[in-house]
Amino acid sequence: MDKIRIIGGNQLNGEITISGAKNAALPLMIASLLTDEELVLDNVPNLADVKQLQKILENHGVEINISDHIKTDDMGGQKVSFKAKTISDTCAPYELVSAMRASFWVIGPLLGRMGEAKVSLPGGCAIGTRPVDFFLDGLKALGAQIEIEDGYVIAKAPEDGLRGNRVHFPRISVGATHTVMMAAVLAKGITIIENAACEPEIGNVARCLIAMGAKISGLDTHTLTIEGVEKLNGANFEVLPDRIEAGTFAMAVAMSGGDVLMRKGRASDLQAAVDVLIKAGVEIEQEENGFRVKANGAGLRPIDVETDPFPGFPTDLQAQYMALMTRAAGVTNIKETIFENRFMHVAELARFGADIKVDGQSAIVSGVPQLSGAQVMATDLRASVSLVIAGLVANGETIVSRIYHLDRGFERLEEKLRRCGADIERISE
Ligand code: UD1
Numbered sequence: 324m325d326k327i328r329i330i331g332g333n334q335l336n337g338e339i340t341i342s343g344a345k346n347a348a349l350p351l352m353i354a355s356l357l358t359d360e361e362l363v364l365d366n367v368p369n370l371a372d373v374k375q376l377q378k379i380l381e382n383h384g385v386e387i388n389i390s391d392h393i394k395t396d397d398m399g400g401q402k403v404s405f406k407a408k409t410i411s412d413t414c415a416p417y418e419l420v421s422a423m424r425a426s427f428w429v430i431g432p433l434l435g436r437m438g439e440a441k442v443s444l445p446g447g448c449a450i451g452t453r454p455v456d457f458f459l460d461g462l463k464a465l466g467a468q469i470e471i472e473d474g475y476v477i478a479k480a481p482e483d484g485l486r487g488n489r490v491h492f493p494r495i496s497v498g499a500t501h502t503v504m505m506a507a508v509l510a511k512g513i514t515i516i517e518n519a520a521c522e523p524e525i526g527n528v529a530r531c532l533i534a535m536g537a538k539i540s541g542l543d544t545h546t547l548t549i550e551g552v553e554k555l556n557g558a559n560f561e562v563l564p565d566r567i568e569a570g571t572f573a574m575a576v577a578m579s580g581g582d583v584l585m586r587k588g589r590a591s592d593l594q595a596a597v598d599v600l601i602k603a604g605v606e607i608e609q610e611e612n613g614f615r616v617k618a619n620g621a622g623l624r625p626i627d628v629e630t631d632p633f634p635g636f637p638t639d640l641q642a643q644y645m646a647l648m649t650r651a652a653g654v655t656n657i658k659e660t661i662f663e664n665r666f667m668h669v670a671e672l673a674r675f676g677a678d679i680k681v682d683g684q685s686a687i688v689s690g691v692p693q694l695s696g697a698q699v700m701a702t703d704l705r706a707s708v709s710l711v712i713a714g715l716v717a718n719g720e721t722i723v724s725r726i727y728h729l730d731r732g733f734e735r736l737e738e739k740l741r742r743c744g745a746d747i748e749r750i751s752e
Contacts, residue, residue: 325730327723327737329714330746331696334620335581337743341569341588341613342368342734343400343562346639347524349425350501351531351562352376355385355405356432357505358535360557366400367562371730372423379419379426383433384411400562410437417443417474423731424498427455430478431502434467435509438480444471457496461503464488465510487512487551495520495632500547501528508537510551519547522633523592527563534558566592567639568733571708573597573616574643575740577605578650579715580620583743590614595636599644602626603651620716623647625655625690632661642668642709649677649713651690658685668706671699675713675721696721701728708733715745722750 343366353376355362367373377387385407413433420426420443433440444455455476459469462478465485470477487510490503500520505528507514519525519541526543533539535558538550569588576583577600590597590609597607597614603626606617625648630638638661648655649672659665666686669679675694680687696719701707707728714721723729726749729736737747 324724324752325726326750326752327711327726327729328748328750329711329721329723331694331715331717331719331721333579333715333744333746335576335579335583335740335743335745338584338586339572339739339743340586341564344368344524344527344565344567345370345372345732346497346522346567347527348373348562349376350428350524350528351560352380352405353428353432354505354528354531354535355380356383356407356410356429357436357509358555358557359408361404361406362535362557363402363404363559365402365559365561367403368400368565368734370732370734371727372425372732375419375423376426379415379429380405382412382415382419383407383429384409413437413439414441415443420445427458428498428502428505430458430462430476431505434462434478434480435485435506438484440478442476444474444476457492457499458502461490461492461499462506464490465503465506465514483511485510487514487549489515489517491517492519494518497522497525500525504529504532504539504547504549507549507551508532508539508555512551514549514551516547516549517545519545520632521545523563523566531558531560534560564588567637567705569593569614570596570637570640571643571712571733572739573600573605573607574640574647575712575715576616577603577618577623578620578647578712579745580618581743582615582617584610584613584615586613588613593637593640595634596640596644599626599628599636623651625651625653625688627656629658630661638662638665639705641665642706643712645669645679645686645688646672646709646712648688649675649679649691649694650716651688653690655688655690656685657688660684667702668709671702671706671710672713674699675717677713693718695719698722698724701725704728704732708736711736711747715740
């Protein structure tokens with residue numbers, strides 16, 4: 324299994340090209356199930372999760388062609404075409420779905436287009452129970468009959484297809500919003516999704532669906548109105564830049580000090596995190612080609628944070644921010660409100676000498692003047708990168724193992740950091 328080795332202490336300077344967003348690419352790929360025409364996606368990141376979803380879509384009968392591989396020099400994304408001329412199988416089996424929670428979302432378009440789906444209950448990161456009740460209640464509101472048998476959800480639409488309805492989510496869920504939106508675009512009549520997630524990735528997918536002929540209004544708000552259409556067509560569409568990757572590198576620069584342009588990055592897509600970093604003493608400015616992050620690598624102010632759905636501080640940046648605050652000048656309170664078990668990085672950060680106490684859903688981080696390099700283990704996708712951030716400033720050598728978590732969501736992380744001056748390498752065993 325590959326590991327990452329870091330020798331801490333170097334500043335980061337230069338440019339990092341931000342890849343296409345994993346959390347948009349996955350649902351955009353899933354949207355290809357909605358049409359028998361070709362959907363061509365640009366700027367698709369080359370990630371383990373993307374490859375896993377390709378397998379799942381191929382199992383449903385989607386033809387996939389990758390026409391433009393990543394070029395090493397410009398770090399551009401892939402152009403990938405998807406054609407679901409016929410859906411040969413409406414079952415998504417456990418072996419394929421269990422590796423990644425988002426694969427469960429195929430249930431929406433399969434039900435919308437084929438009137439039936441049998442999808443294994445999902446797996447994914449071990450950051451909490453992550454139930455699917457909102458998905459199932461939303462699909463039931465559109466008329467689907469749902470049964471759970473042997474770990475599978477078996478969903479069937481009425482004879483004449485799904486019918487539009489009002490769907491009110493009890494709390495905001497990204498996955499349930501994507502799924503019900505994709506089921507509703509081919510339903511008869513109007514669906515109103517209330518308390519919908521409005522993460523930029525939802526807007527990206529809604530815009531792609533509109534390009535495919537769907538009728539959706541209320542984009543980027545908590546209420547989506549969808550007027551069902553008979554059929555969707557193909558489209559060409561670009562995956563938006565990954566705000567979580569951009570925010571992660573911004574925190575890496577804040578930690579190590581330096582001056583890095585996040586090429587293609589949009590500060591406005593992660594304004595809550597940008598505001599916190601600025602308060603902490605980091606300089607961030609949007610430029611024409613991306614946003615620039617400057618920091619001197621010391622004396623950051625401790626700024627309390629609570630994770631929230633968009634436009635709040637993203638839970639997907641909580642671990643990275645915690646790593647950053649381990650060296651702040653004071654005590655930071657970090658409250659996790661989205662997932663109940665998202666502090667597994669705390670024990671690993673402690674191995675660097677960090678002082679963190681967990682109290683329920685809050686972590687109290689007391690800044691220390693220096694971290695020391697350690698052998699640590701990645702526990703989930705975002706937690707793994709927090710260990711890399713700590714390693715960038717820790718004295719001596721850090722070895723991060725189990726980095727398959729990292730490869731699920733960060734494209735060529737070590738290469739991007741090395742180009743900016745970090746002493747980091749992947750060790751293959
Ligand atoms: C997505 C993101 C993930 C991010 C998360 C929150 C992708 C591929 N993943 O995950 O990176 O951390 O949003 O921003 O886009 N819940 C229920 N019942 C449900 C559905 C959700 O109780 O049926 C709960 C979850 O357990 C969680 C909360 O709602 O506590 C939010 O989860 P949700 O927004 O659905 O996260 P994901 O879509 O899985």
